[in-house]
Amino acid sequence: MPTYETTTRFTADLDRLTPEQRRRFRQTVSVFVDDLHTGTGFRASLRIKRVRCAPCGVYELT
Secondary structure, X not given: OOOOOOOHHXXXXXXOOOHHHHHHHHHHHHHHHHHHHXXXXXXXXXXXXXXXXXXXXXXXXO
């Protein structure tokens, strides 16, 4: 089961989002989790890539 940690910077950035941006973020997280559960890879629209200089299992999406 994937886990996650949030940083102080992430929380501060999340708090600064407008309600519409926050809604879109939560929708994206839902799609991300759905893709994790199916195990068939991420849909291209998420634009997910592995962070090269980070420990194994760290990804980002834009």
